[in-house]
Amino acid sequence: MPNMSLEKNPMPMQDAQERAHNFNEVTLGYDEETALNEADRCLNCKNPQCVTGCPVNISIPEFIAKIKKKDYDGAYEVISLSSSLPAVCGRVCPQESQCEAKCVRGIKGEPVGIGRLERFVADYHNSKEIKVQKPASNGHKVAIVGSGPSGLTCAGDLARKGYEVTIYEALHTAGGVLVYGIPEFRLPKAIVKKEVDNLLAMGVTINTDVVIGKTLTVDELLEEYEAVYIGSGAGLPSFMNIPGEALNGVYSANEFLTRSNLMKAYEEDPVTPIMKGGKVAVVGGGNVAMDAARTALRLGAEHVYIVYRRSMTELPARKEEVEHAEEEGIDFRLLNNPVEILGYRNEEDPRDPKNGYVKGIRCIKMELGEPDEKGRRRPVEIPGSEFELDVDCVIMAIGTSPNPLIKSTTEGLEVTNRGGIVVDDGGKTTREGVYAGGDAVTGSATVISAMGAGKLAARSIGEYLSK
Amino acid sequence: MYRILEKESLNETVTRMVIEAPLVARKAKAGQFIILRVNENGERIPLTIAGYDREKGTVTIIFQIVGATTYELNHKEAGDCLQDFVGPLGRPTEIEGLKEVCVVGGGVGCAIALPVARALKEEGCKVTSIIGFRNKDLLILEDEFREASSELIVMSDDGSYGRQGNVTVPLKEMLAEGRHFDKVITIGPLIMMKFVVLTCKEFEVPVDVSMNPIMIDGTGMCGCCRLTLNIDGKKVTKFACVDGPDFNGYQVDFDEAMSRNRMYVDFERHKYEEACNLFKGVK
Numbered sequence: 001m002p003n004m005s006l007e008k009n010p011m012p013m014q015d016a017q018e019r020a021h022n023f024n025e026v027t028l029g030y031d032e033e034t035a036l037n038e039a040d041r042c043l044n045c046k047n048p049q050c051v052t053g054c055p056v057n058i059s060i061p062e063f064i065a066k067i068k069k070k071d072y073d074g075a076y077e078v079i080s081l082s083s084s085l086p087a088v089c090g091r092v093c094p095q096e097s098q099c100e101a102k103c104v105r106g107i108k109g110e111p112v113g114i115g116r117l118e119r120f121v122a123d124y125h126n127s128k129e130i131k132v133q134k135p136a137s138n139g140h141k142v143a144i145v146g147s148g149p150s151g152l153t154c155a156g157d158l159a160r161k162g163y164e165v166t167i168y169e170a171l172h173t174a175g176g177v178l179v180y181g182i183p184e185f186r187l188p189k190a191i192v193k194k195e196v197d198n199l200l201a202m203g204v205t206i207n208t209d210v211v212i213g214k215t216l217t218v219d220e221l222l223e224e225y226e227a228v229y230i231g232s233g234a235g236l237p238s239f240m241n242i243p244g245e246a247l248n249g250v251y252s253a254n255e256f257l258t259r260s261n262l263m264k265a266y267e268e269d270p271v272t273p274i275m276k277g278g279k280v281a282v283v284g285g286g287n288v289a290m291d292a293a294r295t296a297l298r299l300g301a302e303h304v305y306i307v308y309r310r311s312m313t314e315l316p317a318r319k320e321e322v323e324h325a326e327e328e329g330i331d332f333r334l335l336n337n338p339v340e341i342l343g344y345r346n347e348e349d350p351r352d353p354k355n356g357y358v359k360g361i362r363c364i365k366m367e368l369g370e371p372d373e374k375g376r377r378r379p380v381e382i383p384g385s386e387f388e389l390d391v392d393c394v395i396m397a398i399g400t401s402p403n404p405l406i407k408s409t410t411e412g413l414e415v416t417n418r419g420g421i422v423v424d425d426g427g428k429t430t431r432e433g434v435y436a437g438g439d440a441v442t443g444s445a446t447v448i449s450a451m452g453a454g455k456l457a458a459r460s461i462g463e464y465l466s467k
Numbered sequence: 468m469y470r471i472l473e474k475e476s477l478n479e480t481v482t483r484m485v486i487e488a489p490l491v492a493r494k495a496k497a498g499q500f501i502i503l504r505v506n507e508n509g510e511r512i513p514l515t516i517a518g519y520d521r522e523k524g525t526v527t528i529i530f531q532i533v534g535a536t537t538y539e540l541n542h543k544e545a546g547d548c549l550q551d552f553v554g555p556l557g558r559p560t561e562i563e564g565l566k567e568v569c570v571v572g573g574g575v576g577c578a579i580a581l582p583v584a585r586a587l588k589e590e591g592c593k594v595t596s597i598i599g600f601r602n603k604d605l606l607i608l609e610d611e612f613r614e615a616s617s618e619l620i621v622m623s624d625d626g627s628y629g630r631q632g633n634v635t636v637p638l639k640e641m642l643a644e645g646r647h648f649d650k651v652i653t654i655g656p657l658i659m660m661k662f663v664v665l666t667c668k669e670f671e672v673p674v675d676v677s678m679n680p681i682m683i684d685g686t687g688m689c690g691c692c693r694l695t696l697n698i699d700g701k702k703v704t705k706f707a708c709v710d711g712p713d714f715n716g717y718q719v720d721f722d723e724a725m726s727r728n729r730m731y732v733d734f735e736r737h738k739y740e741e742a743c744n745l746f747k748g749v750k
Contacts, residue, residue: 170684170686171686172504209553214494215491215494215554216490233688236690236709237688237689239690241704246695246704249730255689255691258683258688258689259683263511271508272511273734273735355726356726403686403687405686405709
């Protein structure tokens with residue numbers, strides 16, 4: 001008999017008050033008993049809708065069936081057929097709008113905790129000493145640009161088939177957004193390191209400190225490699241173009257998170273500075289905005305606002321992150337839009353050290369108007385509703401535009417008018433032997449879609465090189 | 468790891484190092500920069516390339532000891548290695564087609580102005596250089612500049628070497644005399660570049676400046692190095708790491724750039740003192 005409880009087994013987690021002051025992982029993961037109980041909620045549908053909701057079509061009922069039989073290794077194998085980073089995706093996927101949104105158990109009650117079960121299986125697997133075998137080389141060499149989720153995935157899939165893979169990474173550490181963007185409390189860096197170490201054990205070479213488009217060009221890579229995969233990720237952060245964005249204390253979310261995560265500014269005595277404490281306003285409503293707000297809180301902020309121009313329904317962040325942020329005391333100011341960042345200026349003393357620093361943010365209230373072309377109701381300003389919030393720091397988390405370095409140095413590589421690299425259904429670009437995927441193609445998206453693109457390209461590259 | 472092949476003290480606070488970095492050396496051009504980390508878990512700092520040797524695969528950096536990271540860097544010796552050394556980043560200085568240029572360098576900025584002067588000379592351009600320092604003890608690269616320029620004017624704030632005064636004094640004199648320059652290229656402290664730009668404006672001479680904002684990744688990802696340009700009355704945000712570091716001096720908002728560079732001044736002072744105490748403790 002399946003477990004007909006209407007609710008998911010709750011995820012064990014750190015107490016909200018306690019975790020708001022540390023960088024340890026928020027959620028602790030199911031233990032075996034809870035995982036078995038949750039797995040029993042799966043009805044093993046004949047026509048499983050959850051699979052269609054998954055961007056990489058993991059055979060979800062199949063891996064859950066293995067859990068029921070306590071065959072966790074078998075469950076891991078099932079997931080591995082479709083996903084390369086289960087420990088990552090189990091933590092950061094927006095399951096509520098993907099697999100779990102389609103689960104029939106969700107019609108009446110809560111869907112099966114698919115993400116939590118995926119994480120359980122992956123963590124079980126990672127807790128064991130696994131000896132990774134280095135596959136025999138097939139003699140083909142492939143270069144991968146970027147070591148984020150799509151690059152790591154593409155590298156893993158190709159290496160398993162015997163391709164000699166070299167990853168080029170611009171930063172000093174491999175992992176891309178998984179190390180510079182997503183904070184430790186949501187995705188422990190040890191998990192990313194494990195994935196990277198597994199690739200190294202499979203014989204993948206990772207060259208850090210190489211900026212493709214600068215240190216080497218794609219054309220130079222093509223002289224040494226038969227195919228190139230571009231997974232260079234998103235690029236330049238967007239700003240709102242409102243007055244005051246150059247004041248000290250205004251960060252892009254990329255900068256704030258990079259300082260904290262990659263450069264470890266969250267540590268007690270960091271070498272890289274970051275603003276700690278004070279009042280903080282984060283502008284935006286995506287996962288990056290939640291990450292920035294909760295990082296600011298953990299760095300000692302007295303009060304953290306999320307300023308978002310639409311309402312809670314339109315908030316694009318993962319539901320669990322929004323709930324966690326609310327529990328931790330993040331103050332959501334919805335239907336508000338910044339119009340100006342206010343700076344401190346002592347007219348009498350030009351040497352006042354506070355001059356040039358943020359002292360507040362002026363916002364205007366919004367209401368939802370007619371739906372736009374995507375069906376989302378367009379936020380409209382309410383005239384005369386401006387008000388000010390006293391803050392010391394403003395973090396802009398409103399997206400990025402693709403990095404121009406590769407397109408400007410690679411002839412014949414077509415990009416869209418928004419700067420994303422143009423690819424066909426198989427991830428092939430307009431240049432022979434060059435493939436691309438992830439945010440470099442789509443603009444800011446999710447880890448799992450980037451991973452899916454990496455898998456797809458690995459398959460296409462395999463077909464291309466076996467011709 | 469990137470080996471230090473040579474180390475030379477140019478004066479009490481300025482050091483020159485030659486680093487083994489063949490990939491960077493192969494592509495480096497005047498005006499571009501690198502990002503380095505001295506140690507694992509160290510800070511990423513940008514430094515403009517002071518020279519390169521493509522055949523030997525080396526890149527020269529010249530840095531002033533201004534904070535904890537440059538202090539630690541200065542404690543490395545020839546034979547030691549740097550943790551990271553990435554580049555060449557940014558766009559090279561635009562020198563094509565220039566026939567007569569005045570290069571104005573100030574302080575340690577002269578280290579960056581020198582490769583520009585050399586590159587111009589190689590292009591067959593007539594180079595007039597003005598280099599300025601606070602005093603005689605801080606003078607660097609005089610012989611190198613003399614070699615790269617058809618005319619060299621050395622200035623010191625206190626008159627202890629060369630002429631006394633700011634770099635803008637001889638620049639203004641020359642422009643007032645009707646000397647023609649296709650362009651003035653200036654590299655040095657922000658306040659100096661601001662006044663060089665004002666001087667050029669008076670005589671309507673084009674001027675390029677080399678900006679040195681705070682950076683982290685240096686590849687166009689974090690946006691920390693942004694500055695505001697005023698283009699035809701419109702304010703435009705640019706990123707020094709991918710759009711620069713050179714910009715049309717007339718367009719740059721220097722006051723904003725100066726304010727932004729002070730962002731972490733207290734933190735940096737504290738870190739510097741900590742680093743000094745640490746090294747003194749070791750000795």
